[in-house]
Amino acid sequence: MERRRSLPDVLAGGIFVLIGGAFVVGSLGHRLGTPLRMGPGAFPLLVGAILAVLGLAIVVKGLVAGEVISFGPVPWRAVVLITLAVLFFGFAVRGLGFVPASAVTTLLTTLAGSRVRPLTVVAVTIGLTAAATLIFVVGLQLRIPLWGPWLGF
Known part of the structure; x- marks a missing residue:
């Protein structure tokens, strides 16, 4: 063996x-x-x-009991977009607010997939932004403004 x-x-x-x-x-x-x-x-x-x-x-x-794994090509589009999304959220959440920063972050990560439809991107962005807002801002009561000073609110 x-x-x-x-x-x-x-x-x-x-x-x-x-x-x-x-x-x-x-x-x-x-x-x-x-x-x-x-x-x-x-x-x-x-x-x-x-x-x-x-x-x-x-x-x-x-x-x-290791396995022999063959790696395929690296999905560079997904790597770059997800990294940019995380960095964007970290730098922009205080200035834009939680809702816009979450929406852009979700949009970027959804676009990381190779086969995405525009309607799916919009639905996922709206759904995850609403869910994240309900969980973190409403449920856990994090003190993050919904709309930030960069937007004039």
Whole structure:
């Protein structure tokens, strides 16, 4: 029986272990508290530990039972548009407001697909913008203005 190693799994698992370890180390600088009265370092410690354990499991899986994966061409259009959408949202949400920034971000990410119809783009943009507004601004009561100062509101 031939053992195959999956380099993508080993690399991804290693990245998870590093990020989880960084969270664990960073959380040790804060008070952990007790299980009933958790301090500010407890949650990052737990999340970091879980992430590190999952990363370790992915590394072991990649070393023991890896798969040979053939990669196709890189979808550069999707990579560029999604990266631009995330950067746009981060830089424009305070100036434009939550609704316009979410709408443009959703529009850009929807256009990242290779086969999209204009009606689908509009429907997804309206639906996700409304859902995000209801969840984050109304439900979670984040203090983000719906319309920003760049629009004159």
